[in-house]
Amino acid sequence: MNPLKQLEAFGQSPWLDFVRRSLIEKGELAAMTERDGLKGVTSNPSIFEKAIGHSDEYDADLKAFLHDGDQGVGALYEHLAIGDIRAGADALRPVYDRTHARDGYISLEVSPYLANDTEATVNEARRLWKTVDRPNLMVKVPATPAGIPAIRTLIGEGLNINVTLLFAISAYEAVVHAYIDGLETLAKAGGDLSRSASVASFFISRIDSLVDKKLDAAIAKGADKAALDALHGKAAIANAKLAYASYRRLFSGSRWESLAARGAQTQRLLWASTSTKNPSYPDTLYVETLIGRDTVNTMPPATMDAYRDHGKPVADTIESDVPGAQATIAALGAAGVDIEAVAKELVVDGVKQFADAFDQLLGAVAMRRRKTFDGDRASFALALAPDIQAAFDKEIEAWRADGRIRRLWASDKTVWTGADEDHWTGWLHNVDHERKGIDELIAFASEVQARGYTDVVLLGMGGSSLGPAVLAETFGHRKGWPRFHMLDSTDPAQVAAVADACALATTLVIVSSKSGSTLEPNIFMAYFYDRIRAVSGDAAGRQFVAVTDPGSALETAAKEHGFGHVFHGVKSIGGRYSVLSKFGLVPAAAIGLDLPACLDAARRMARGCGPDVPPSENPGLRLGVALGVCARHFKRDKVTIIASPAIASLGAWLEQLLAESTGKQGHGLIPVADEATGAPGVYGDDRFFAYLELADGVDPKQRAAVAAIEAAGHPVARISVGTPIDIWQEFFRWAMATAVAGSVIGINPFDQPDVEASKIATRKLTSEYEKSGKLPETAPIYSADGIALYADAPNAKALGKQGDLTAYLRGHLGRAGAGDYVALLAYIQRDAAHTEVLQAARTAIRDRTHCATCLGFGPRFLHSTGQAYKGGPNSGVFIQITSDDAHDVKVPQQSYTFGIVKAAQALGDLQVLQERGRRALRVHLHDVESGLRTLTAALHAAIG
Numbered sequence: 001m002n003p004l005k006q007l008e009a010f011g012q013s014p015w016l017d018f019v020r021r022s023l024i025e026k027g028e029l030a031a032m033t034e035r036d037g038l039k040g041v042t043s044n045p046s047i048f049e050k051a052i053g054h055s056d057e058y059d060a061d062l063k064a065f066l067h068d069g070d071q072g073v074g075a076l077y078e079h080l081a082i083g084d085i086r087a088g089a090d091a092l093r094p095v096y097d098r099t100h101a102r103d104g105y106i107s108l109e110v111s112p113y114l115a116n117d118t119e120a121t122v123n124e125a126r127r128l129w130k131t132v133d134r135p136n137l138m139v140k141v142p143a144t145p146a147g148i149p150a151i152r153t154l155i156g157e158g159l160n161i162n163v164t165l166l167f168a169i170s171a172y173e174a175v176v177h178a179y180i181d182g183l184e185t186l187a188k189a190g191g192d193l194s195r196s197a198s199v200a201s202f203f204i205s206r207i208d209s210l211v212d213k214k215l216d217a218a219i220a221k222g223a224d225k226a227a228l229d230a231l232h233g234k235a236a237i238a239n240a241k242l243a244y245a246s247y248r249r250l251f252s253g254s255r256w257e258s259l260a261a262r263g264a265q266t267q268r269l270l271w272a273s274t275s276t277k278n279p280s281y282p283d284t285l286y287v288e289t290l291i292g293r294d295t296v297n298t299m300p301p302a303t304m305d306a307y308r309d310h311g312k313p314v315a316d317t318i319e320s321d322v323p324g325a326q327a328t329i330a331a332l333g334a335a336g337v338d339i340e341a342v343a344k345e346l347v348v349d350g351v352k353q354f355a356d357a358f359d360q361l362l363g364a365v366a367m368r369r370r371k372t373f374d375g376d377r378a379s380f381a382l383a384l385a386p387d388i389q390a391a392f393d394k395e396i397e398a399w400r401a402d403g404r405i406r407r408l409w410a411s412d413k414t415v416w417t418g419a420d421e422d423h424w425t426g427w428l429h430n431v432d433h434e435r436k437g438i439d440e441l442i443a444f445a446s447e448v449q450a451r452g453y454t455d456v457v458l459l460g461m462g463g464s465s466l467g468p469a470v471l472a473e474t475f476g477h478r479k480g481w482p483r484f485h486m487l488d489s490t491d492p493a494q495v496a497a498v499a500d501a502c503a504l505a506t507t508l509v510i511v512s513s514k515s516g517s518t519l520e521p522n523i524f525m526a527y528f529y530d531r532i533r534a535v536s537g538d539a540a541g542r543q544f545v546a547v548t549d550p551g552s553a554l555e556t557a558a559k560e561h562g563f564g565h566v567f568h569g570v571k572s573i574g575g576r577y578s579v580l581s582k583f584g585l586v587p588a589a590a591i592g593l594d595l596p597a598c599l600d601a602a603r604r605m606a607r608g609c610g611p612d613v614p615p616s617e618n619p620g621l622r623l624g625v626a627l628g629v630c631a632r633h634f635k636r637d638k639v640t641i642i643a644s645p646a647i648a649s650l651g652a653w654l655e656q657l658l659a660e661s662t663g664k665q666g667h668g669l670i671p672v673a674d675e676a677t678g679a680p681g682v683y684g685d686d687r688f689f690a691y692l693e694l695a696d697g698v699d700p701k702q703r704a705a706v707a708a709i710e711a712a713g714h715p716v717a718r719i720s721v722g723t724p725i726d727i728w729q730e731f732f733r734w735a736m737a738t739a740v741a742g743s744v745i746g747i748n749p750f751d752q753p754d755v756e757a758s759k760i761a762t763r764k765l766t767s768e769y770e771k772s773g774k775l776p777e778t779a780p781i782y783s784a785d786g787i788a789l790y791a792d793a794p795n796a797k798a799l800g801k802q803g804d805l806t807a808y809l810r811g812h813l814g815r816a817g818a819g820d821y822v823a824l825l826a827y828i829q830r831d832a833a834h835t836e837v838l839q840a841a842r843t844a845i846r847d848r849t850h851c852a853t854c855l856g857f858g859p860r861f862l863h864s865t866g867q868a869y870k871g872g873p874n875s876g877v878f879i880q881i882t883s884d885d886a887h888d889v890k891v892p893q894q895s896y897t898f899g900i901v902k903a904a905q906a907l908g909d910l911q912v913l914q915e916r917g918r919r920a921l922r923v924h925l926h927d928v929e930s931g932l933r934t935l936t937a938a939l940h941a942a943i944g
């Protein structure tokens with residue numbers, strides 16, 4: 001007779017410790033119930049890892065499931081695992097019915113990540129129970145200190161529970177008490193006790209593996225070899241015998257009898273971990289010795305095959321020689337091996353092992369999901385030199401080992417500095433939310449078209465304007481939709497130029513400010529309202545919409561002026577992360593983008609970076625760790641962004657995200673956007689390169705330049721962006737990367753403490769102006785040919801007295817050394833001509849000094865890179881460029897002009913840079929055009 005079948009006669013049920021789709025689909029599982037008397041199945045994360053991660057049996061199902069719509073990695077895993085569990089349950093259903101709910105179960109384990117959280121375990125078990133929806137499911141819950149109360153609750157609710165990771169008799173006894181308590185609760189609630197089943201999975205081989213190791217260590221240290229050798233391979237079986245004795249004792253007595261009288265089943269001991277790990281032990285050791293009435297032995301296929309082949313069943317071996325078992329445990333104690341301590345260690349290790357396996361499993365699913373979606377078009381690769389790679393790997397492992405990505409998604413502020421970061425993580429979850437509410441925006445888009453707007457102007461600063469600007473530049477003017485303009489400058493010429501470029505009677509104005517109190521959008525709004533009122537009269541307000549956080553002053557003003565719409569932002573999303581909320585979506589709607597497609601792309605990345613995607617497969621996390629590690633450990637903090645021409649505008653958005661988020665407390669990333677790409681030799685060792693290549697718009701020269709940079713050993717992140725719509729993926733990827741880099745660097749990536757300093761200085765200057773009618777003046781350190789130079793005492797001293805402009809500039813640039821960057825901060829109109837000459841100067845400076853270079857137009861950069869320039873590392877050498885304005889423009893209802901505001905902003909900015917001990921020189925041009933020519937000629941001469 002098949003020895004497996006004989007076990008039944010001895011009161012033991014053989015279960016299979018293995019799951020695989022083909023086993024069920026091909027009918028093998030059902031066949032085993034006949035052939036081997038198989039009565040149940042157990043699974044665990046390691047088993048699913050082997051099944052799903054190492055076979056292609058699930059590929060077709062995964063593809064089909066994804067074909068119906070994008071899913072997160074956790075959902076994909078569950079789809080596959082639950083498919084198997086349901087099919088397995090159905091195959092075992094005849095056994096369940098035949099044994100009247102005593103046998104015929106299949107087990108599915110709750111996520112091992114929750115092993116130390118009672119409430120989360122309870123919720124997860126309930127969810128799985130409901131989802132699987134089979135009476136012969138057992139939910140596996142570990143016997144950790146947090147798991148035991150969960151077991152009590154779940155039994156009380158009538159769920160079938162397989163208690164896993166049991167090693168200690170004390171824990172086992174606590175589990176039995178929890179079971180009996182739970183049954184009493186269930187009885188009180190009128191539950192059917194006879195249909196409620198539970199097993200207590202006592203792990204066997206793992207005990208021997210650890211105890212044997214400890215014995216070997218003791219022998220190596222000089223303990224009595226013969227005595228200790230005799231204990232090898234004995235601990236687990238002895239422990240099991242004592243557990244079985246406890247079982248007999250605990251399921252007796254009046255308390256139990258009254259439950260039994262109501263039909264309650266005992267919670268059987270299930271011997272798990274019964275494959276022998278030490279090849280010198282017989283392969284059927286943990287079957288032969290553990291036969292007992294009312295028990296289960298779950299065996300992996302190899303053990304089952306071995307037992308079927310040469311097993312020799314003997315009844316009640318578990319009850320033989322219990323005094324001998326006690327003596328073994330005592331002898332182990334005398335040898336310094338405390339079995340309770342061993343058990344504790346094994347629980348911790350068991351949770352870790354399953355969590356590690358789960359990481360691998362989810363990683364494998366994530367990889368398949370990515371391949372299914374992206375194919376070869378969208379990819380992400382890091383090229384890191386060996387020393388950086390080693391530090392990167394270490395950090396990645398640290399994130400994996402403590403589940404930091406899950407903590408990040410759970411808004412655990414200790415991932416960062418423990419300040420108020422938990423209040424600022426709304427962007428993590430907002431894409432789904434916006435996707436659900438998309439109809440409101442689609443209706444708004446139809447209204448924009450129906451009203452026949454020719455132009456749309458967005459008024460806003462930093463995070464409130466740069467995302468929309470990327471969209472407008474990337475997608476261009478779409479036929480049948482308004483042309484897009486953006487105003488984020490107080491330069492009077494720029495303010496007027498934007499308004500003059502619009503047909504004001506048919507212009508839609510989007511006033512975009514989260515706080516609603518930012519100076520610039522408010523004065524832009526006043527200006528545009530006046531101008532539009534002049535053409536549209538009292539109906540002017542209808543041409544305006546506001547995007548702002550609920551209850552802001554802007555919302556109040558919008559209502560007063562009869563704005564067409566007020567769209568709300570989300571308070572827990574800071575400005576620079578806000579493109580994934582109405583701040584990006586309202587302008588996107590107004591210029592005619594396919595909103596569902598935008599959000600689907602963003603959601604794909606959000607899911608790809610999800611809490612269930614382990615670090616090895618998580619693209620946002622990997623990028624963030626690379627950025628953080630390079631800055632923190634290798635002084636490679638100049639994040640140089642190179643993007644395909646069609647998506648080049650992403651650079652300005654990335655700048656504000658990276659700089660304002662990370663540049664503080666003397667640390668951070670200095671983004672370098674729109675710098676001409678050069679040969680490897682022009683770059684210092686302080687660079688990190690991010691190359692965003694549009695699959696449909698590859699610039700071969702750029703690609704070759706990046707390849708040369710990579711070959712020269714600089715760290716490079718290569719991101720392949722499939723199509724322009726995929727920039728929505730980049731919005732999420734980089735938001736995640738920034739949050740992660742912030743954690744690695746050790747700062748709060750959601751505040752901007754140093755922006756406020758400039759704002760305060762500016763406010764002081766404008767109120768002084770309102771009182772006195774002028775801004776404070778200091779004497780220049782040099783003045784000639786329509787140009788004046790200003791510096792505070794320390795900077796003036798460092799520069800010394802020089803004969804001409806070129807000499808001053810030479811001296812100032814000479815202060816930049818290895819690891820420094822040079823930034824041109826231009827408070828002039830941002831137009832193509834000005835950009836071109838300043839870019840040329842920038843390239844020349846970079847090529848000559850090998851320093852990273854930045855170009856910012858004021859006041860725009862104040863809400864972007866300005867934070868890092870003041871709060872980040874003191875490695876900047878600044879040239880501030882200001883000018884007289886040929887034509888100034890009045891700010892309605894104020895005593896000041898845009899020119900005054902701009903001048904006050906520049907002065908305030910300079911003051912703060914100087915207070916922070918930055919190397920800063922102000923160059924004032926009396927006439928912008930001729931002054932710029934003189935300045936750039938002098939700059940070229942200074943470095944020539």
Ligand SMILES: O=P(O)(O)OC[C@H]1O[C@](O)(CO)[C@@H](O)[C@@H]1O
Pocket residue numbers: 461462463464512513514515516517518521575576660752755862863864
């Ligand atoms: O949307 P708001 O509140 O007008 O702020 C604009 C910008 O100013 C800052 O608050 C500070 O620069 C940015 O973070 C933000 O994007």
Ligand SMILES: O=C[C@H](O)[C@H](O)COP(=O)(O)O
Pocket residue numbers: 017042043044046164201203205206272273274275298
């Ligand atoms: O329930 C089954 C257990 O998870 C399994 O038997 C553990 O076995 P192992 O120790 O061989 O991993």
